[in-house]
Amino acid sequence: MGRLNWLIAEAVDVVPETPRVKTVSLEVPGWTGHVPGQHVDVRLTAEDGYQAQRSYSIASPSDRTRVELTVERLDDGEVSPYLTDELRPGDQIELRGPVGGYFVWEPSRGGPLFLVAGGSGIVPLMAMLRSRAAAGSDVPAVLLFSSRGWEDVIYRDELERIDGNGLRVVHTLTRSKPDGWAGYDRRVDAAMLAEVGPRANDRPHVYVCGPTPFVEAVATALVDLGHEPARIKTERFGPTGG
Amino acid sequence: MDELMLDGNAAAGLLSDVFAVEMTTAIGICDGCGAVEAVGAVRVFRGAGIVLRCPHCDAVLMTVVTAESRTWIDLRGLRTLELETP
DSSP states (O other): OOOOOOEEEEEEEEEEEETTEEEEEEEOTTOOOOOTTOEEEEEEEOTTSOEEEEEEEBOSOOBTTEEEEEEEOOTTOSSHHIIIIIOOTTOEEEEEEEEOSSSOOOGGGOOOEEEEEEGGGHHHHHHHHHHHHHTTOOOOEEEEEEESSGGGOTTHHHHHHHOBTTEEEEEEESSOOOTTOOSBOSOOOHHHHHHHSOOGGGOOEEEEEEEHHHHHHHHHHHHHTTOOGGGEEEEEESOOOO | OOSSEEETTTTHHHHHTTOSSOOTTOEEEETTTOOEEEGGGSEEEESSSEEEEOTTTOOEEEEEEEETTEEEEEOTTEEEEEOOOO
């Protein structure tokens, strides 16, 4: 891959997804495409020269020079509040990538596919599902998506649209639920994973992304259910939680 | 992903400053407990530099500190690091 160069990206669009999450569409001249699950580094430089750099998952499937990032605003963050609150179409930021070859999937890898997301952990998994849909792939796929409440479900309408054609989307809401909610309303556990997901014998490709305690609990439960550790790819972020 | 603790996936760009190959699929053996993991799966803490820790025993595997135009790399906690050579 060689050394990565910083590229100048221009914001084209900033769209709210939920109260705390926005999708930033960037036009990146010189972008050479990416694999779903890969990241970019974003670098901001203040007037005094101070630089802050963070890694973000790419939300969009590979599409020429367009790159979409879906960013959750973290109140004490150095980069995310700028991206969600300040960035306007026409503004420029520095970006390099794509990076990462571990937490990636593309339709040619086949399935079955079992995706487990907590909150904004949906982002790299959505790139995989969008790529699957764009390719017209019928690889069997299940997405189990844990959110705090219905209004916090990122990509809610789009997930409803792409449900079907071999993809099953299952939500669980951990803090609040709408009236009449008949779905899961607890944290992801072994029983839920067993009910929703492909069986270990079917040797699915499993991708788990979310806050660290979420990912570690889910990965442990999956191993207990007999899934091969080598087929469980994880991506975690957030507070250490001890 | 703007917090102090991340994992090896989020460190891919920073590691690419140091190593010329894709690093999240590199396989490391922890010198503390002997666990074998892809770099993408290890814990990463961000401070003055980055610290990679074993997800099994928490031992420090690698630290990378960059200041101005110099980089310091400490690999004491890795028994081996297996890379894909192009």
